[in-house]
Amino acid sequence: MHVVGLSILSGSHLPLVADVIARLKEAGLDDLPVVVGGIIPKEDASALKEAGVAAVYTPKDFELNRIMADLVRIVEGAAERAE
Secondary structure, three states: OEEEOOOOOOOOHHHHHHHHHHHHHHHHOOOOOEEEOOOOHHHHHHHHHHOOEEEEEEEOOOOOOHHHHHHHHHHHHHHHHHO
């Protein structure tokens, strides 16, 4: 696995992402990038990034080519840090 993608539409993105990141750390996978998508307010997006999320996508982000390029950049960055 190169990246974890979470799509959360329930509004519970803050606790769910915190739980996933904590479990990744417990498993020794804290270098694995996490990206999140959903209906996420700007202030929550900032909190998610502060918690370690690599990228946050909302319904306003619909340019698939840009998103795919972002994911490639995120995965490549994680691979470089792991070397």
